[in-house]
Amino acid sequence: DADVTQTPRNRITKTGKRIMLECSQTKGHDRMYWYRQDPGLGLRLIYYSFDVKDINKGEISDGYSVSRQAQAKFSLSLESAIPNQTALYFCATSDPDRHGYTFGSGTRLTVV
Amino acid sequence: GENVEQHPSTLSVQEGDSAVIKCTYSDSASNYFPWYKQELGKRPQLIIDIRSNVGEKKDQRIAVTLNKTAKHFSLHITETQPEDSAVYFCAASAMSSGTYKYIFGTGTRLKVLA
Numbered sequence: 287d288a289d290v291t292q293t294p295r296n297r298i299t300k301t302g303k304r305i306m307l308e309c310s311q312t313k314g315h316d317r318m319y320w321y322r323q324d325p326g327l328g329l330r331l332i333y334y335s336f337d338v339k340d341i342n343k344g345e346i347s348d349g350y351s352v353s354r355q356a357q358a359k360f361s362l363s364l365e366s367a368i369p370n371q372t373a374l375y376f377c378a379t380s381d382p383d384r385h386g387y388t389f390g391s392g393t394r395l396t397v398v
Numbered sequence: 399g400e401n402v403e404q405h406p407s408t409l410s411v412q413e414g415d416s417a418v419i420k421c422t423y424s425d426s427a428s429n430y431f432p433w434y435k436q437e438l439g440k441r442p443q444l445i446i447d448i449r450s451n452v453g454e455k456k457d458q459r460i461a462v463t464l465n466k467t468a469k470h471f472s473l474h475i476t477e478t479q480p481e482d483s484a485v486y487f488c489a490a491s492a493m494s495s496g497t498y499k500y501i502f503g504t505g506t507r508l509k510v511l512a
């Protein structure tokens with residue numbers, strides 16, 4: 287379960303602040319994803335990356351940006367946090383030969 | 399756009415009974431259908447998956463069925479136990495730009511009553 291690590295686990299921040307959520311993995315996977323989980327809405331894709339030079343927007347990318355610093359690291363930033371970005375955020379990785387995702391342990395973000 | 403609908407949103411069953419969760423998808427190109435279980439406060443974990451060239455797959459008390467014509471797939475849990483209580487997510491995936499991207503359902507909260 288430590289294969290995909292997210293930091294921080296919990297964070298409370300104020301409206302307008304910039305915040306970065308970090309994800310690192312030891313699985314050697316090229317593909318990494320950021321999802322947001324809200325009650326009743328399931329998991330929605332924010333951004334994804336298939337290798338270090340590849341960044342793609344998901345279905346809800348507005349207000350977010352990402353950086354793929356290395357194969358093992360994929361960071362999500364909120365440039366100016368707003369309360370409706372309060373959610374549980376998951377990073378995930380996948381192997382091109384096996385379709386299943388491995389999720390990180392999540393970051394619970396509260397914007398006040 | 400692509401969409402996955404999941405029903406019911408909540409499900410309560412008596413221990414030992416069966417539970418069925420259903421999903422429908424809109425993208426006819428979808429060809430991979432995983433199910434994830436998320437226990438309270440934990441990360442989603444893959445429990446079973448099925449590919450479009452197969453109609454049914456079983457793993458002990460868990461099974462998944464797929465009807466490509468109707469574009470729906472279901473998770474079946476038999477002989478439910480309290481530890482089956484969790485939120486279950488279905489997903490559909492189709493090859494896009496050379497790789498797979500999931501669309502998740504909205505989740506089903508399963509409660510197994512002892």
